[in-house]
Amino acid sequence: MAETFSFEVLATDGKARRGLVSMPRGEIRTPAFMPVGTGGTVKAMYMDQVRGVGADIILGNTYHLMLRPGAERVARLGGLHEFARWPYPILTDSGGFQVMSLSKLRKLTEQGVTFRSHIDGAPYEMSPERSIEIQGLLDSDIQMQLDECTALPAKPKEIERAMELSLRWAERCKAAFGDQPGKAMFGIVQGGDSAALRVCSAQALKAMDLKGYAVGGLAVGEPQPVMLEMLDITCPELPADKPRYLMGVGTPDDILKSVARGIDMFDCVMPTRAGRHGLAYTRRGKVNLRNARHADDPRPLDEESDCPAARDYSRAYLHHLVRSQEALGAMLLTWNNLSYYQRLMQDIRAAVEAQAFDARAAEITEGWARGDI
Numbered sequence: 001m002a003e004t005f006s007f008e009v010l011a012t013d014g015k016a017r018r019g020l021v022s023m024p025r026g027e028i029r030t031p032a033f034m035p036v037g038t039g040g041t042v043k044a045m046y047m048d049q050v051r052g053v054g055a056d057i058i059l060g061n062t063y064h065l066m067l068r069p070g071a072e073r074v075a076r077l078g079g080l081h082e083f084a085r086w087p088y089p090i091l092t093d094s095g096g097f098q099v100m101s102l103s104k105l106r107k108l109t110e111q112g113v114t115f116r117s118h119i120d121g122a123p124y125e126m127s128p129e130r131s132i133e134i135q136g137l138l139d140s141d142i143q144m145q146l147d148e149c150t151a152l153p154a155k156p157k158e159i160e161r162a163m164e165l166s167l168r169w170a171e172r173c174k175a176a177f178g179d180q181p182g183k184a185m186f187g188i189v190q191g192g193d194s195a196a197l198r199v200c201s202a203q204a205l206k207a208m209d210l211k212g213y214a215v216g217g218l219a220v221g222e223p224q225p226v227m228l229e230m231l232d233i234t235c236p237e238l239p240a241d242k243p244r245y246l247m248g249v250g251t252p253d254d255i256l257k258s259v260a261r262g263i264d265m266f267d268c269v270m271p272t273r274a275g276r277h278g279l280a281y282t283r284r285g286k287v288n289l290r291n292a293r294h295a296d297d298p299r300p301l302d303e304e305s306d307c308p309a310a311r312d313y314s315r316a317y318l319h320h321l322v323r324s325q326e327a328l329g330a331m332l333l334t335w336n337n338l339s340y341y342q343r344l345m346q347d348i349r350a351a352v353e354a355q356a357f358d359a360r361a362a363e364i365t366e367g368w369a370r371g372d373i
């Protein structure tokens, strides 16, 4: 394995890139999808299964882990990889987004954010320096800067204020992170739905010469065309030789369209959350196993899949488990969904290598529309 963090673009097809991130804990094949492991667990999955479906990296959340079980406790127990038995790379979000979406009584100042835990109401404060300290205590491999994500729609002045604050916080996070060759700290581009502010944010972060760049402030309720337009504007401003990570995205369709615009890394709760709600992603579209029409259907979700959850269980059985709220229902559908997402990423990587991305993306999209699945 690599001693230091590095990224290499192996092939391109238009703006789509096939790359490889190399780190001491392992390699990340890009475009990559990161299963979300919020509290140090990818819900309803064993970590062996997460690895088995092809994930190279998972995401953890600073906000959740600092509240419970506590960053210092995780450090005393050997760090998040040891704690959760996931020896491969982990990326941690910095907490700001979760503070603003989950916590109570939060207050944001130049210094950082103060808030009360959504679990027990205990008071906390998180500065850029403390967020990096917590991510270090977790022994996170890729650490995100603390930022302010503006909810859309928002006034241009408000978007500008948050974008400029996030740039100042990026500088402070870079200083706090220091020089850790085997790890990386990524900046986060903000700027809402303003082209000018997005360019300003991306150019300022590029000048900081960071190891990777996330596009934040999206997937916050804006229509897909707005998100894609912001990618058209932002990606060309980012260094071509550094990874680009679109935070919180997305559906399979979002991922195809974002890879086409130059994005390398993704994370989303969709496949895991949908699995717990009885929804299966398949090559032929989504299947809601709660629906009574599956009650007598002996077919598996996908007889051609190499995932046992997709290949070996009837829809009738999955429907029964979901309707009975059996734990195995969430387990099998989460397994199926993560397997589908990783298979999609492998498909995408191969298509870019073969210079056939657009054609393959069209075939995948047609598969979803094939109807009665």
Ligand SMILES: O=c1nc[nH]c2cc3[nH]c(NCCN4CCCCC4)nc3cc12
Pocket: 093, 094, 096, 097, 147, 148, 149, 188, 215, 216, 217, 218, 219, 220, 247, 248, 249, 268, 269, 270
């Ligand atoms: O600007 C961001 N900075 C730090 N972390 C973020 C995380 C994000 N997650 C999302 N969107 C999540 C959308 N997701 C879709 C499935 C249902 C739950 C919400 N946008 C984000 C922006 C940011």
